[in-house]
Amino acid sequence: xxxxxxxxxxxxxxxxxxxxxxxxxxxxxxxxxxxxxxxxxxxxxxxxxxxxxxxxxxxxxxxxxxxxxxxxxxxxxxxxxxxxxxxxxxxxxxxxxxxxxxxxxxxxxxxxxxxxxxxxxxxxxxxxxxxxxxxxxxxxxxxxxxxxxxxxxxxxxxxxxxxxxxxxx
Ligand SMILES: Cc1cc2nc3c(=O)[nH]c(=O)nc-3n(C[C@H](O)[C@H](O)[C@H](O)COP(=O)(O)O)c2cc1C
Numbered sequence: 001x002x003x004x005x006x007x008x009x010x011x012x013x014x015x016x017x018x019x020x021x022x023x024x025x026x027x028x029x030x031x032x033x034x035x036x037x038x039x040x041x042x043x044x045x046x047x048x049x050x051x052x053x054x055x056x057x058x059x060x061x062x063x064x065x066x067x068x069x070x071x072x073x074x075x076x077x078x079x080x081x082x083x084x085x086x087x088x089x090x091x092x093x094x095x096x097x098x099x100x101x102x103x104x105x106x107x108x109x110x111x112x113x114x115x116x117x118x119x120x121x122x123x124x125x126x127x128x129x130x131x132x133x134x135x136x137x138x139x140x141x142x143x144x145x146x147x148x149x150x151x152x153x154x155x156x157x158x159x160x161x162x163x164x165x166x167x168x169x
Pocket of ligand 1: 008009010011012013014015058059060061062063064091092093094095096097098099137139
């Protein structure tokens, strides 16, 4: 089963998060995860169309998603995402910087596209991931740093892949 992780990133924190999600997906037997920057989505449309689930994520810009992610979502109708499992993640500079608003907004866009949205919520126990995983880099808050959040992304990716297998394999 193919799953896709589509991300926007300028300084690679969100790219790293996308890689960790794909790493977690790869822990599930039979899953092949493809990782694409939003600018590469069109060139990989065939893979994305054939994927059973797509997780999307981006940096937090002024407490909303990046323009590139919004542009991607506005044009995503052609990718046939309806009926696929959908998920979202974000990175930010501040713990209070609005990353969960970004995730919420991506999930709303996915619902509009007809996707079946997944967070895991409290159903899998700890770590409880209410909407989607968030990573805070250490550009400003020195007690943070993406490595501190790695497990959330890998665990989320694994849970997402298990659910996709349960639903679609
Ligand atoms: C234009 C701009 C606006 C930003 N706005 C926020 C913000 O509202 N809240 C926040 O916590 N971080 C904000 N950041 C920081 C980024 O979200 C954060 O550094 C992110 O991890 C960068 O991801 P990337 O390395 O994948 O590009 C902003 C960064 C830029 C460039």
